[in-house]
Structures are given as C-alpha cells and as structure tokens.
Amino acid sequence: MEINILAFGIAKDIFGVSSISVEVSEQGNIATLKALLEERYPKLKQLASYMVAVNNEYAEDKLIITERDEVAIIPPVSGG
Amino acid sequence: MEINILAFGIAKDIFGVSSISVEVSEQGNIATLKALLEERYPKLKQLASYMVAVNNEYAEDKLIITERDEVAIIPPVSGG
Amino acid sequence: MHPDLLRYSCQVALPGFGETAQQLLKQAKVLVVGAGGLGCPAAQYLASTGVGTIGIADFDIVSISNLHRQILYNPADAGQLKAEVACERLQEQNPDITLLPVIDKITSANVLQIIDAYDVIVDGTDNFETRYLLNDAAVLTGKPVVYGAIYQFEGQVAVWNVLTEDGSYSPNYRDLYPQVDATQVPNCSVGGVIPTLAGIIGCMQANEVIKLITNTGEILIGKVLLFDAQTMQSRMIKLGASTKTKITALQQTTEILTINAKATKEGLATHTLELVDVRTDQERDEFDIGGMHFELDEVEDNLDEFKPGKTYVFYCSSGKRSGEAVKLLQQKLPGVKAYSLEGGLGSW
Amino acid sequence: MHPDLLRYSCQVALPGFGETAQQLLKQAKVLVVGAGGLGCPAAQYLASTGVGTIGIADFDIVSISNLHRQILYNPADAGQLKAEVACERLQEQNPDITLLPVIDKITSANVLQIIDAYDVIVDGTDNFETRYLLNDAAVLTGKPVVYGAIYQFEGQVAVWNVLTEDGSYSPNYRDLYPQVDATQVPNCSVGGVIPTLAGIIGCMQANEVIKLITNTGEILIGKVLLFDAQTMQSRMIKLGASTKTKITALQQTTEILTINAKATKEGLATHTLELVDVRTDQERDEFDIGGMHFELDEVEDNLDEFKPGKTYVFYCSSGKRSGEAVKLLQQKLPGVKAYSLEGGLGSW
Structure with a gap:
C-alpha cells in the first residue's frame, strides 16, 4: 500500500520535499517503515533518533500502519 | 436534529458554558440557528454582530446545517 | 560580510x-x-x-x-x-x-x-x-x-x-x-x-x-x-478569497464630552452633577465615589433613569467604559447632558 | 487595592x-x-x-x-x-x-x-x-x-x-x-x-x-x-500519560579542548597545527582562513583524513560546530589531537 509521509524540520531537507509517498507492505509496522526510509535516506538514520507520529500520536515501532493513516516524521530540533 | 455548538470568547460567558446543544429543524439554516440562539440568549443579539463558523469556515445566513456539522460562535474581541 | x-x-x-x-x-x-x-x-x-x-x-x-x-x-x-x-x-x-x-x-x-x-x-x-x-x-x-x-x-x-x-x-x-x-x-x-x-x-x-x-x-x-x-x-x-463588503466612507468619530476630577468635585459640591458608576459589581464593592450604578452593558436597558435637563458624569477605572456610556447616551438621549470622567478613578 | x-x-x-x-x-x-x-x-x-x-x-x-x-x-x-x-x-x-x-x-x-x-x-x-x-x-x-x-x-x-x-x-x-x-x-x-x-x-x-x-x-x-x-x-x-524511559544517572559532560586565536596563529607559523573548517560550503565561499574543509555533518564520513600524531584545530563561526567536531574526534579517534577554535572566526 501507498503511505503518505509528512516531513518536519530537517526531514524536509533530507527528503528534499515536504511530503513523500512510500510503498509499504500490508501489515507493515513502524519499524518496517523506518528501515525502508533509512535505507532510502541514510541521513535519517544518522540523526540517531527521530519521532514518527501516526494520526498525531507518537508511534511505537510495533504499530501496524494502515492506508488511511497520516504519518509524520519529526526529527529533533536544537535551536534556541 | 441536535446541533452541537462551540462557544468562543464572550459567547462562553453568554451561554454560561463552552458548548451547548440546540434542536434545529431539518433543513434549518444559519439564519434559523441565529434567531433561535438570540431568542434564548438575548445578549448575543446585543453584540450587533458575531461570526458563525461551520466546519472552520465562515457561514453565511443561508447555509443549511446538517447534523454532522461542527458549529462555532465567535464573537468580536476588542482587547489589545 | x-x-x-x-x-x-x-x-x-x-x-x-x-x-x-x-x-x-x-x-x-x-x-x-x-x-x-x-x-x-x-x-x-x-x-x-x-x-x-x-x-x-x-x-x-x-x-x-x-x-x-x-x-x-x-x-x-x-x-x-x-x-x-x-x-x-x-x-x-x-x-x-x-x-x-x-x-x-x-x-x-x-x-x-x-x-x-x-x-x-x-x-x-x-x-x-x-x-x-x-x-x-x-x-x-x-x-x-x-x-x-x-x-x-x-x-x-x-x-x-x-x-x-x-x-x-x-x-x-x-x-x-x-x-x-x-x-x-x-x-x-x-x-x-x-x-x-x-x-x-x-x-x-x-x-x-x-x-x-x-x-x-x-x-x-x-x-x-x-x-x-x-x-x-x-x-x-x-473567510473566502475576496471581500464582500463595500466601504465607501469613514464613519465619523464621535467626540466624547469629558470632565476632569476637579470640575466634577465642584459640580458635586453645588449639586449640579450626578455621578454614574459603570464598572462591574465587583469593582463597585471594593471602592466607589457614589452615584448611581449600572454595569456598562446594562446602561442601555436603564435609559429611563436618565432625566432631560440633568447633567450626568459617568465614571469607570480608566475613562474607557464611561466614554462608551457617554457615546450611547449622546446617541439615544440627546436631551440629556452626559460627561465622562477624564482618566477615570485613577485621576480622582 | x-x-x-x-x-x-x-x-x-x-x-x-x-x-x-x-x-x-x-x-x-x-x-x-x-x-x-x-x-x-x-x-x-x-x-x-x-x-x-x-x-x-x-x-x-x-x-x-x-x-x-x-x-x-x-x-x-x-x-x-x-x-x-x-x-x-x-x-x-x-x-x-x-x-x-x-x-x-x-x-x-x-x-x-x-x-x-x-x-x-x-x-x-x-x-x-x-x-x-x-x-x-x-x-x-x-x-x-x-x-x-x-x-x-x-x-x-x-x-x-x-x-x-x-x-x-x-x-x-x-x-x-x-x-x-x-x-x-x-x-x-x-x-x-x-x-x-x-x-x-x-x-x-x-x-x-x-x-x-x-x-x-x-x-x-x-x-x-x-x-x-x-x-x-x-x-x-x-505522547501518552507516563514516561517509559528510565534515567538513573547523568551523562558525563565531555570537556572540549579549545585553543585561542593567538596560540593557533603561532602553531600555524611553526607548522605544528592544521586547520579544519566545519562550516557550510556557502560560508566557506565567502571567507576562510585556510585548512581542510568538511561540513560538520560530513566529518564522520571522513575520519580517515585525520592522522594520529597530528594536531588539528577545528573552526566555525562561533566555536559551536567546531566543538561538536572535536567531541566526535575525541570519541572516534582518541589518538588524534583535536582542538576547537575558541570563539570561532569572531575571535580571529
């Protein structure tokens, strides 16, 4: 299934756009999605951690994604 | 039908609560709703004007309300 | 650079x-x-x-x-x-x-x-x-x-x-x-x-x-x-893309008649003025300088309390609410003289 | 009141x-x-x-x-x-x-x-x-x-x-x-x-x-x-109602070795130091004081450019990014001496 992903902060720079679309297998979970994104965008993995939110809720690795979910990638921000 | 109405600003004080529920006839429009509210809460009419938003959009008097609509009463605010 | x-x-x-x-x-x-x-x-x-x-x-x-x-x-x-x-x-x-x-x-x-x-x-x-x-x-x-x-x-x-x-x-x-x-x-x-x-x-x-x-x-x-x-x-x-309102002229600013604390005190001494407090009940409870009392939003419902020929001085904390009250009276009861206490109770 | x-x-x-x-x-x-x-x-x-x-x-x-x-x-x-x-x-x-x-x-x-x-x-x-x-x-x-x-x-x-x-x-x-x-x-x-x-x-x-x-x-x-x-x-x-993280101790602050502009200039004159610019390409284009150049996030991919026994002075505009670079080197290449230019180019 096709999953739409919104990018925040530095993830916009890493993806080069503010939203991307990725093909995730049915029953794929957040861990699957992260692995897939990190393979395509190695810089994402280098952040050491970033938050994945599904429908405005923090998503644990084992959460199963469905096609209607709104997924957001929210990396850490350091400025002050 | 039962319509749920969210109150903002001074409308909260006029209603006494932050949301109320009113019975509107099928095919009732914003003008109907306003007349109904102003009868029940005369102070609302005394404001001279207030905004009604339906699903986060400014609603003209002739707009027909349906049961799933989210209606908000947003009175003017003067402070600075 | x-x-x-x-x-x-x-x-x-x-x-x-x-x-x-x-x-x-x-x-x-x-x-x-x-x-x-x-x-x-x-x-x-x-x-x-x-x-x-x-x-x-x-x-x-x-x-x-x-x-x-x-x-x-x-x-x-x-x-x-x-x-x-x-x-x-x-x-x-x-x-x-x-x-x-x-x-x-x-x-x-x-x-x-x-x-x-x-x-x-x-x-x-x-x-x-x-x-x-x-x-x-x-x-x-x-x-x-x-x-x-x-x-x-x-x-x-x-x-x-x-x-x-x-x-x-x-x-x-x-x-x-x-x-x-x-x-x-x-x-x-x-x-x-x-x-x-x-x-x-x-x-x-x-x-x-x-x-x-x-x-x-x-x-x-x-x-x-x-x-x-x-x-x-x-x-x-x-709200939509374009305005639906036609504005062709400015609304004229109403000049609000004001009176200072000194002149008000003199008027009270000679019984030629009457005070009207337009603050909230709570503010009134804490302190007042006398006179009638209607909260600002109640003035309109009590217009029959104001008599032609008499002179009223409206007061609040800053002069802002009393100014609104005077504007209302000038508009609804042109025969009644109404002033707003300049600077409100802060100047008293 | x-x-x-x-x-x-x-x-x-x-x-x-x-x-x-x-x-x-x-x-x-x-x-x-x-x-x-x-x-x-x-x-x-x-x-x-x-x-x-x-x-x-x-x-x-x-x-x-x-x-x-x-x-x-x-x-x-x-x-x-x-x-x-x-x-x-x-x-x-x-x-x-x-x-x-x-x-x-x-x-x-x-x-x-x-x-x-x-x-x-x-x-x-x-x-x-x-x-x-x-x-x-x-x-x-x-x-x-x-x-x-x-x-x-x-x-x-x-x-x-x-x-x-x-x-x-x-x-x-x-x-x-x-x-x-x-x-x-x-x-x-x-x-x-x-x-x-x-x-x-x-x-x-x-x-x-x-x-x-x-x-x-x-x-x-x-x-x-x-x-x-x-x-x-x-x-x-x-995020949920309660924390799921166990924190039992503070992470020790890494002390970053710094060097001031004067000492760096002396070291350059005696060829005992090498400069490393960790600013962006754009910043580099406008002005630089020489040395190697890797943007901060590329330092880790270029660790083999740093030789044991040599002494490097990292610099950026304020000393903040060069500090992060030094921290990285201290951790990954403990045999290489690395300093951060104190105050960055502002102090040069």
Whole structure:
C-alpha cells in the first residue's frame, strides 16, 4: 500500500520535499517503515533518533500502519 | 436534529458554558440557528454582530446545517 | 560580510530569505497602532528584524496596571507617553532604523493622513472604534492591515485587505463583524487578559508583517486564526478569497464630552452633577465615589433613569467604559447632558 | 487595592486566577536556561507577570548576530554576559522580583546544584547536550521542565516530567528522542531562524510556566506542540500519560579542548597545527582562513583524513560546530589531537 509521509524540520531537507509517498507492505509496522526510509535516506538514520507520529500520536515501532493513516516524521530540533 | 455548538470568547460567558446543544429543524439554516440562539440568549443579539463558523469556515445566513456539522460562535474581541 | 548584515545573518540564512528580503524589510514602512499588549511585542520584533521605518501610534500614557503585559515599559515610565517611551527603547535596540512616535488620538479627521506614509498597518488597538477606523481607512487607501485582538485567554490574528492576483481585495474586518455594540463586549480591564497571550498574538502579528513585506510563506489572508492559551489549541477559520463588503466612507468619530476630577468635585459640591458608576459589581464593592450604578452593558436597558435637563458624569477605572456610556447616551438621549470622567478613578 | 496588586490587576481579574494565583507566582522560583531567542521573551513575560524569583543561566556573551531575535539586548551590550544584561533589564521592568544571573556553563558536575533552588526549569538552550543534561537532572530530582526548540520556521513546545495523579511522571525529552547525533542536526547559525518564531515559542513557554505554577488551564503534559510560522498551522502530538524511559544517572559532560586565536596563529607559523573548517560550503565561499574543509555533518564520513600524531584545530563561526567536531574526534579517534577554535572566526 501507498503511505503518505509528512516531513518536519530537517526531514524536509533530507527528503528534499515536504511530503513523500512510500510503498509499504500490508501489515507493515513502524519499524518496517523506518528501515525502508533509512535505507532510502541514510541521513535519517544518522540523526540517531527521530519521532514518527501516526494520526498525531507518537508511534511505537510495533504499530501496524494502515492506508488511511497520516504519518509524520519529526526529527529533533536544537535551536534556541 | 441536535446541533452541537462551540462557544468562543464572550459567547462562553453568554451561554454560561463552552458548548451547548440546540434542536434545529431539518433543513434549518444559519439564519434559523441565529434567531433561535438570540431568542434564548438575548445578549448575543446585543453584540450587533458575531461570526458563525461551520466546519472552520465562515457561514453565511443561508447555509443549511446538517447534523454532522461542527458549529462555532465567535464573537468580536476588542482587547489589545 | 557587510557589517549591516552581520546583525541579520541568522535570518538572511533562511531558505527563501537572503539579502533581497533583508533589503525589502529595510525599505518597508510599518505603522503599529496601539503600543499596548500587542503593539509592544510586535514592535519589538519588527525593530529587531530590521524593518527600516516603524511608526508607533498611541496617545495614552504608561500606567502601572499596563506593566503586566506591556513589556516595553518600566514602572519608572509611568505617566510618560507610551509612543515616546516605546520609540526610545526600540531605538536603543536597533539604532539603524527610523522610529516615529505618533501621539495624536486617531480619529476620522486624521487617520488618512497618519497612515499615508506607511505600507502596512498593524492593528494592536484596544477598542472597536479605532479598529473600524483603521480597517475602513486601509480599505479606502488599499493598504493591508495585520490585525490582532485578545480577551482573557483567547486571541485572533488575521491579515486584511491584501490585493490578490485577480485584482480583488481579500476580506477585511467588516466581513467578519459588520458592526459591534462596544458597550456589550467587555475589555481587558473588566475580564482580564493573560500577558503571555498578548506576547504570542503580538509576535504572530510581527510574523505576518515580515511575511507580507518579504512575500514569503503562507500569509493569513482570507482566514482568521483563533488561539486559546489555556489549551494551546488553535483553529483556522476560512473567510473566502475576496471581500464582500463595500466601504465607501469613514464613519465619523464621535467626540466624547469629558470632565476632569476637579470640575466634577465642584459640580458635586453645588449639586449640579450626578455621578454614574459603570464598572462591574465587583469593582463597585471594593471602592466607589457614589452615584448611581449600572454595569456598562446594562446602561442601555436603564435609559429611563436618565432625566432631560440633568447633567450626568459617568465614571469607570480608566475613562474607557464611561466614554462608551457617554457615546450611547449622546446617541439615544440627546436631551440629556452626559460627561465622562477624564482618566477615570485613577485621576480622582 | 493593594499597590502591589495594581500592577497585576488585569490578570488577577481573569476567571480562575485571582489573588491566590498571583501569590503562587510571587512565591515561585523559575530557572530560565539559555538567555537567547527563547529565553529572552520567556523571561520578559515571567518577569512582567510577577514570578517572584527568576534565575537566568547563560555563560555566553552578547554578539551582534544575536540581536535579530534576542530582544533583551542592544548593540551597546555586545561583549557583555547575557545573563547579567538580561537580569539588569528585567529588574528595571519589575523592581519587585528577584533576578539571579547564573554565568557558569552548565555541566554534569554542577547541574544538580544549579537547579536545586528552583521549582520549574525553562529549557531555552541551543544545544542537545544541555537539553539532555537539564532533562535528566530534572527527572532525577522530580522537577518539571518547560521545553522549547526552534529551527528555521518550525518550533516545538512541551512540558516534561510532571508528577501525575497516579504517582507516575509524565513523558520527558528522552521519550521523544532517546539520543541525538548533534553533528547531524544543523543549528540556527547554519539554517537560520525567523525571530518572530523565537518570540512565539518563548512566550508559549512562559505561558506554560504560568499555568504550571498557578495550576490553571490544560498544560502541555504528555504531548508536544509543533508550530510552523510559515503557515501558522500547529499540530499537537500525543505522547501518552507516563514516561517509559528510565534515567538513573547523568551523562558525563565531555570537556572540549579549545585553543585561542593567538596560540593557533603561532602553531600555524611553526607548522605544528592544521586547520579544519566545519562550516557550510556557502560560508566557506565567502571567507576562510585556510585548512581542510568538511561540513560538520560530513566529518564522520571522513575520519580517515585525520592522522594520529597530528594536531588539528577545528573552526566555525562561533566555536559551536567546531566543538561538536572535536567531541566526535575525541570519541572516534582518541589518538588524534583535536582542538576547537575558541570563539570561532569572531575571535580571529
């Protein structure tokens, strides 16, 4: 299934756009999605951690994604 | 039908609560709703004007309300 | 790097900004009307960001009860003109920009002349009369208005009257509220306001001004943002692309008859005046100087208490609510003489 | 009205506030860490609102490039300690509160002692190391942290580590981001930041502090607010009711070896040092003082360029990014000597 992903902060720079679309297998979970994104965008993995939110809720690795979910990638921000 | 109405600003004080529920006839429009509210809460009419938003959009008097609509009463605010 | 730009290097580095945007800011002329809870933070960030010319319009003086949210002023400034103190402070913050205090009260007679030299108007006023005056004058002259308003924990922000690509103008304040009965909407001195809300909304106004000038981002055109500091929830209400209102002339400013404390005391001694308190029951309970008492929003329901031939002096804490009451009486009961106590109980 | 309360009358009038809430603010002790883009507006509103004791912690000095968003400082303050200038300004704004500058750099050795006297910590820092240090120290001592962070046009706000009714603590920064590679996330001097965003997020932090102290409103507990100044859209991400992270000790602060400009020039003259520029390509194009060049986030991929036995001096504009590079080298290549140019190119 096709999953739409919104990018925040530095993830916009890493993806080069503010939203991307990725093909995730049915029953794929957040861990699957992260692995897939990190393979395509190695810089994402280098952040050491970033938050994945599904429908405005923090998503644990084992959460199963469905096609209607709104997924957001929210990396850490350091400025002050 | 039962319509749920969210109150903002001074409308909260006029209603006494932050949301109320009113019975509107099928095919009732914003003008109907306003007349109904102003009868029940005369102070609302005394404001001279207030905004009604339906699903986060400014609603003209002739707009027909349906049961799933989210209606908000947003009175003017003067402070600075 | 050019020394001028060092100050702005951390915004020039922004994507889509650059030295061109900085130059646009430098050339811009922005009038901030109301140097209060909204105007203070808005002007502070317009100055820090390098807007080249900033006018600060306010005829009022600093009072101690302003200080909880009007962060440009110190207790030592009490009694000074806000516009002058604000310009002085902001000039120290950024010596490279031009700051112009405007200390005349804005009326239908002078508004067009006052806004003439500016590209953008920031509405940080605290009363409906000036809000409508600025809105209408901006519509008549084709200038954008960056609007902000606050009450208790809730605020509104929007950008009015921007020329859109199809040649029409975006909605303005009268599209939202065609007219308002000012006696029916409490102001901050009655219902209170949380200082941080003023800061958030004022900074949002400065943010929209910068976007307007530099033509970056999605400006709040054709929509109004509602923000609630208690829940931190915000909500964007769409208003449509173009204005549906026709504004062809300015509404004439009503002159409010005022009387000072000394003259009032003399009138009371000779029994030629009667006092009317228009504050809340709670304020009345704490302290009063006598006379009848109707809360401002109840005056209209009690017009038969005022007798032709008699002279009434309305009072509140600052003179603002009593001014509204006098306006109402002048309009509804032209045969009754009504004055507003100048400076309110603060001057008693 | 008590003269003390006149200043606060317009917030005491708020529903659910009153004199009791004002008294709570007066008794509260809040530590603002970082007197920069977030700390300036946050501290300004905490002072104006009447928080009784405010500590301002920052070891840095005012520099011209800070002024576009750090609105407590004037060009005349350049070179002075931020914490001291901020306390002086805020004391003028509100003479009735206590302001305490803290000018030590916060490390794992002193953080517990520094926060000990305070009830609430405001995280307005500009680096991950201090963010984690404050977070972990607050968790170890059971204090709430009001977090804010900004980059370009986007900001985050949340309140960490609040004791909930069931006796557990609400989520903290490590629930969101267990750890971060600081060399991979650009800071404001690289990517820029819009000043008004700093104002909005800083005011939101002060707002949450006031709600925490007075126990009013819905505090940002168990959630994080994302705000975008370009679109004015905000989004609330739910994190759950309790923390799932175990923090049992502070991470030791790595001491970064630094070298000043004079010693570096001597070392270059005697060919005993090699320079490494870790700024962006764009910054390099404008001006450089020679040596190798890798952008900070590329240093890790080029570790084989650094030879054991040699001594490298990393440089950037302020010393911040070069410090991160030195930390990385100390960790990955302990046999290579690496220094960070103190004060960056500003001191050259």
